[in-house]
Amino acid sequence: QQQVKQSPQSLIVQKGGISIINCAYENTAFDYFPWYQQFPGKGPALLIAIRPDVSEKKEGRFTISFNKSAKQFSLHIMDSQPGDSATYFCAASLKTGANNLFFGTGTRLTVIP
Amino acid sequence: NAGVTQTPKFQVLKTGQSMTLQCAQDMNHNSMYWYRQDPGMGLRLIYYSASEGTTDKGEVPNGYNVSRLNKREFSLRLESAAPSQTSVYFCASSPRGTGNLKAFFGQGTRLTVV
Numbered sequence: 425q426q427q428v429k430q431s432p433q434s435l436i437v438q439k440g441g442i443s444i445i446n447c448a449y450e451n452t453a454f455d456y457f458p459w460y461q462q463f464p465g466k467g468p469a470l471l472i473a474i475r476p477d478v479s480e481k482k483e484g485r486f487t488i489s490f491n492k493s494a495k496q497f498s499l500h501i502m503d504s505q506p507g508d509s510a511t512y513f514c515a516a517s518l519k520t521g522a523n524n525l526f527f528g529t530g531t532r533l534t535v536i537p
Numbered sequence: 538n539a540g541v542t543q544t545p546k547f548q549v550l551k552t553g554q555s556m557t558l559q560c561a562q563d564m565n566h567n568s569m570y571w572y573r574q575d576p577g578m579g580l581r582l583i584y585y586s587a588s589e590g591t592t593d594k595g596e597v598p599n600g601y602n603v604s605r606l607n608k609r610e611f612s613l614r615l616e617s618a619a620p621s622q623t624s625v626y627f628c629a630s631s632p633r634g635t636g637n638l639k640a641f642f643g644q645g646t647r648l649t650v651v
Binding site for chain 2: 426428430433465466467468469470513525527528529530
């Protein structure tokens with residue numbers, strides 16, 4: 425079963441708008457929540473990550489909001505640009521073990537000029 | 538600075554054929570991973586190697602074998618390819634002590650089994 429549920433599957437946003445991608449999980453043992461960005465023909469690249477002891481982390485135009493009680497987290501892209509068009513994956517990780525990273529199903533973001 | 542290099546980039550196999558996907562990293566990372574990416578499924582871990590000389594099964598290991606040839610290289614072998622193995626395969630590596638949290642991914646191998 426999917427350990428991390430991600431929505432929406434695809435998203436179209438106008439340039440300058442805010443892109444929001446949501447993820448939810450059930451396993452309370454998860455303790456690290458990264459987001460990956462993948463451009464066509466490329467491998468995923470770590471974009472930003474958060475631990476559950478904080479409710480928000482911001483890096484430039486990218487912000488993760490984390491709601492521990494609801495077991496949800498989301499990626500906000502402010503002032504979205506055409507260059508942000510990519511597929512975004514959320515993930516969740518267990519504290520121990522190398523086989524510990526579980527990915528969401530991905531969101532294809534298209535930012536139109 | 539090449540990072541993680543995968544070969545080939547594209548491959549078409551007939552059902553029952555075998556092949557080996559190659560992966561090499563030049564970052565002196567201890568751990569290496571093979572993932573497959575399917576539409577609507579995200580990335581799923583096939584096998585991983587926490588350090589040179591060790592390999593372990595991930596979430597979807599059936600139909601695959603791996604070899605950690607040395608610290609740099611980690612290969613994935615399909616002994617008898619099946620259409621269900623049509624996918625995009627990613628190799629990744631990560632530094633010691635980070636598990637796959639700081640993984641760097643290769644560009645992928647798009648495999649089609651007909």
